Amino acid sequence: MNWLRSLLLPAQGSAYASEYDTLFLFITLLSAFFFLLIAATAGWFVWRYRRAREQAPTSMVTQSLALELTWTLIPLAIVMGIFFWSLNQYVGASVAPGDAMEIQVTAKKWLWAFEYQNGTRTVNEVHIPVGKPVKFVMSSEDVIHSFFVPSMRLKQDVLPNRYTELWFTPTTTGMHTLLCAEYCGRSHSDMLGKIWVDDDATFQKWLEEGDESTRTMPLKELGKMLYESRGCSTCHSIDGTRGDGPSLRNVFAHDIKLADGKTVIADANYIRESILEPQAKIVLGYEPIMPTFQGLLREREILALIEFIRSLN
Amino acid sequence: MAEGTNYLTETRGLKSWLFTVDHKRIGVMYFWSIMTALFLGGVFAMLVRIELLTPRQTIMSAETYNRMFTLHGAVMVFLVLIPSIAATLGNFVLPLMLGAKDVAFPRLNLASYWIYVAGALFGLYSMIAGGIETGWTFYTPYSTSAGGGVTPMVLAAFILGFSSIFTGINFIATIHKLRAPGLTWFKMPLFVWGMYATSIIQVLATPILGITLILLLMERMFQIGIFDARLGGDPLLFQHFFWFYSHPVVYIMILPGMAIMSEVIPVFSRKTIFGYKAIAFSSIAIAVVGFFVWGHHMFVSGQSPLAGAIFSFLTFLVAIPSAIKVFNWLATMYKGSISLEAPMLYAISFLLLFAIGGLTGLFLGSIATDVHLHDTYFVVAHFHFVMFGGTVIAFLAGIHYWWPKMFGRMYSEKWARVSAVLVFVGFNLTFIPQFIMGSRGMPRRYYNYLPQFQPMHVASTIGSWVLGLGFLIMAGYLFASLRKPYDAPSNPWGGATLEWETASPPITHNFETTPAVTHGPYDYAALRSDA
Ligand SMILES: [Cu+2]
Numbered sequence: 001m002n003w004l005r006s007l008l009l010p011a012q013g014s015a016y017a018s019e020y021d022t023l024f025l026f027i028t029l030l031s032a033f034f035f036l037l038i039a040a041t042a043g044w045f046v047w048r049y050r051r052a053r054e055q056a057p058t059s060m061v062t063q064s065l066a067l068e069l070t071w072t073l074i075p076l077a078i079v080m081g082i083f084f085w086s087l088n089q090y091v092g093a094s095v096a097p098g099d100a101m102e103i104q105v106t107a108k109k110w111l112w113a114f115e116y117q118n119g120t121r122t123v124n125e126v127h128i129p130v131g132k133p134v135k136f137v138m139s140s141e142d143v144i145h146s147f148f149v150p151s152m153r154l155k156q157d158v159l160p161n162r163y164t165e166l167w168f169t170p171t172t173t174g175m176h177t178l179l180c181a182e183y184c185g186r187s188h189s190d191m192l193g194k195i196w197v198d199d200d201a202t203f204q205k206w207l208e209e210g211d212e213s214t215r216t217m218p219l220k221e222l223g224k225m226l227y228e229s230r231g232c233s234t235c236h237s238i239d240g241t242r243g244d245g246p247s248l249r250n251v252f253a254h255d256i257k258l259a260d261g262k263t264v265i266a267d268a269n270y271i272r273e274s275i276l277e278p279q280a281k282i283v284l285g286y287e288p289i290m291p292t293f294q295g296l297l298r299e300r301e302i303l304a305l306i307e308f309i310r311s312l313n
Numbered sequence: 314m315a316e317g318t319n320y321l322t323e324t325r326g327l328k329s330w331l332f333t334v335d336h337k338r339i340g341v342m343y344f345w346s347i348m349t350a351l352f353l354g355g356v357f358a359m360l361v362r363i364e365l366l367t368p369r370q371t372i373m374s375a376e377t378y379n380r381m382f383t384l385h386g387a388v389m390v391f392l393v394l395i396p397s398i399a400a401t402l403g404n405f406v407l408p409l410m411l412g413a414k415d416v417a418f419p420r421l422n423l424a425s426y427w428i429y430v431a432g433a434l435f436g437l438y439s440m441i442a443g444g445i446e447t448g449w450t451f452y453t454p455y456s457t458s459a460g461g462g463v464t465p466m467v468l469a470a471f472i473l474g475f476s477s478i479f480t481g482i483n484f485i486a487t488i489h490k491l492r493a494p495g496l497t498w499f500k501m502p503l504f505v506w507g508m509y510a511t512s513i514i515q516v517l518a519t520p521i522l523g524i525t526l527i528l529l530l531m532e533r534m535f536q537i538g539i540f541d542a543r544l545g546g547d548p549l550l551f552q553h554f555f556w557f558y559s560h561p562v563v564y565i566m567i568l569p570g571m572a573i574m575s576e577v578i579p580v581f582s583r584k585t586i587f588g589y590k591a592i593a594f595s596s597i598a599i600a601v602v603g604f605f606v607w608g609h610h611m612f613v614s615g616q617s618p619l620a621g622a623i624f625s626f627l628t629f630l631v632a633i634p635s636a637i638k639v640f641n642w643l644a645t646m647y648k649g650s651i652s653l654e655a656p657m658l659y660a661i662s663f664l665l666l667f668a669i670g671g672l673t674g675l676f677l678g679s680i681a682t683d684v685h686l687h688d689t690y691f692v693v694a695h696f697h698f699v700m701f702g703g704t705v706i707a708f709l710a711g712i713h714y715w716w717p718k719m720f721g722r723m724y725s726e727k728w729a730r731v732s733a734v735l736v737f738v739g740f741n742l743t744f745i746p747q748f749i750m751g752s753r754g755m756p757r758r759y760y761n762y763l764p765q766f767q768p769m770h771v772a773s774t775i776g777s778w779v780l781g782l783g784f785l786i787m788a789g790y791l792f793a794s795l796r797k798p799y800d801a802p803s804n805p806w807g808g809a810t811l812e813w814e815t816a817s818p819p820i821t822h823n824f825e826t827t828p829a830v831t832h833g834p835y836d837y838a839a840l841r842s843d844a
Pocket residue numbers: 145146180181182183184185188189191
């Protein structure tokens with residue numbers, strides 16, 4: 001059955017995923033059985049009772065209570081079996097253990113922001129330790145999004161007016177894809193994230209010191225990486241084409257016309273302000289939709305973005 | 314063969330059509346209108362599939378893509394699937410099957426057609442009024458804040474609802490009041506039972522959609538604060554309202570398809586339908602229980618786990634009547650005398666595709682498995698197997714079955730078979746890869762996607778071309794048949810229901826004299842001894 005599992009389902013990231021797969025494969029085989037039963041019966045009848053001559057007599061049987069009961073009660077018993085198996089699995093996995101590590105998630109068009117209990121914040125990337133339960137407590141700042149981690153077989157909508165939760169205990173280290181599964185507009189399909197499952201020591205180090213790359217990568221390269229991973233690229237192009245936001249090409253040191261009629265020169269301070277307090281100065285011809293990155297970027301990361309934007313001239 | 318005039322030739326000119334109260338002409342006008350909508354919706358679908366050939370931009374921008382899939386969904390659901398069988402074949406055949414001269418309220422029938430056209434035009438207007446990109450589900454708060462085309466499209470769906478309600482009222486009254494002498498409830502063809510169950514849902518469920526859409530419009534225009542969280546509303550409330558209509562609507566679409574199956578299979582097996590009462594009552598059971606399962610669209614929405622459990626339970630219950638029907642159709646073929654003309658080929662396609670649609674529903678009704686599959690291509694494939702593999706294939710079966718009656722001509726049987734096979738193969742090639750993508754984690758409504766999914770997207774797109782070719786061929790031989798002189802006998806397939814007792818095409822008043830019901834709707838032995 002392993003070939004079928006790996007054909008139909010993504011890699012397993014938790015014990016729950018492997019329980020899930022067992023139920024999934026059970027329903028698959030059951031469905032295959034019933035499909036073949038129906039197809040074979042239909043095929044056999046079509047061939048066996050094909051019309052040989054126009055006036056061929058046909059059977060006069062028109063009903064049978066015994067048959068009706070058989071094909072009512074057997075399917076009923078089967079679906080009730082599936083119902084209870086599935087419900088049991090669902091209930092067993094619905095409440096997070098009390099000692100789960102909590103991470104706050106804020107979804108907005110079109111990025112995922114995470115905040116740890118120690119105040120560490122990240123965007124579109126989250127690190128968690130292997131073998132420990134983690135609980136994501138989620139809310140949205142705009143429309144409905146949905147937090148979907150295929151390798152964990154879990155998904156939960158993220159709403160603007162309440163907190164929803166999703167938890168799991170990862171069992172394999174490495175990168176797990178996070179997707180947005182509830183349609184949320186133009187860049188819905190780019191609203192992706194990475195969940196890094198680290199061993200305990202690596203995780204603790206990361207939590208205290210941040211990404212290796214953040215500390216050592218050359219500024220310009222780091223800026224380019226952040227431009228992609230922190231979601232700037234969903235609104236800003238770097239080739240001059242207009243998106244939801246202005247292209248970042250030829251911005252640095254240029255004159256920028258603002259919505260209030262003033263003109264400013266885009267120096268490093270202006271760029272910094274645009275990132276941390278985007279509503280302070282609105283570029284002429286654009287909506288004030290850029291989310292603030294206050295607290296979501298480390299000092300060196302802001303410098304890196306400025307450096308990257310400067311390099312786009 | 315028709316001598317003298319028939320309903321097509323009795324009066325001439327555009328006006329005689331636009332202001333007709335003849336149920337047959339209204340059915341035919343609906344037919345051409347819905348075919349046009351099907352063509353449009355199909356073009357949108359093909360464009361979506363072409364865009365998905367590559368993981369990034371192929372032929373259109375993300376905005377255009379989002380508009381395309383929204384239009385595809387909205388046009389197919391509101392303009393094609395909901396009215397398809399009931400408004401065309403139902404309108405045409407139902408009074409004939411009952412031995413009646415027309416439906417109970419002929420003028421209301423015409424009104425429903427005009428409302429349909431008005432609604433359709435509003436829907437198309439949304440394309441130029443800023444476009445709509447919310448998806449056909451109009452989820453709040455996205456739809457309360459999205460661009461200009463939402464208002465006309467929501468109005469369109471609202472208007473179309475009345476068309477649907479009028480048809481429903483008309484059919485219920487017709488079935489109660491206009492049956493020919495001797496046609497008791499349990500002598501009615503099962504098609505009529507299916508239409509009856511459908512009409513009940515249309516009349517009871519559609520007003521809920523109307524109210525929901527009006528609330529949505531008020532939210533958009535006056536910010537009344539019912540769905541938008543920023544105004545103190547609850548976005549989940551919209552989903553509850555929406556699915557309270559939109560799940561039953563699945564049965565508005567599929568029950569008429571099942572109704573056609575219950576006619577075609579016995580006729581082409583020359584055998585009385587097996588389990589008449591089981592099939593009739595299962596339609597009613599579906600209509601009733603179908604009202605209480607809407608929450609299965611919301612297992613991961615944030616509704617309470619207890620609600621989820623109850624909805625999952627009821628969803629499994631509502632699956633049983635559909636299974637019962639499938640087994641009864643199979644039993645009807647047992648020891649029959651089966652011939653595989655085009656309508657029967659489509660009926661066999663239906664059996665296979667609808668079986669897959671139904672069985673994959675088990676994964677989605679089951680609450681734990683649905684969590685992973687919800688909003689992925691698995692769901693997309695599932696509902697296409699039910700809506701296309703079920704409703705559209707049954708519609709095609711019905712068109713091929715009643716075409717001689719409607720237009721008085723036979724089409725090319727050879728090309729009809731070629732096209733039926735192409736449609737079947739193309740459909741499977743399009744949607745089976747989507748099941749696999751979906752369970753592997755490919756979300757729906759994605760413009761860009763992870764490169765690992767490309768081979769399956771390519772296969773799916775190629776499938777859509779095969780499917781498109783099947784439809785082109787179909788259009789070809791159907792149009793070709795219309796250019797011939799009338800050549801259809803009054804009863805080409807040997808059916809025992811009343812519509813086959815009048816000429817093809819029928820006269821304006823359907824029957825020369827009110828037919829007397831002397832045998833059951835599936836009594837082929839009686840037919841033989843008559844002859
Ligand atoms: Cu999204």
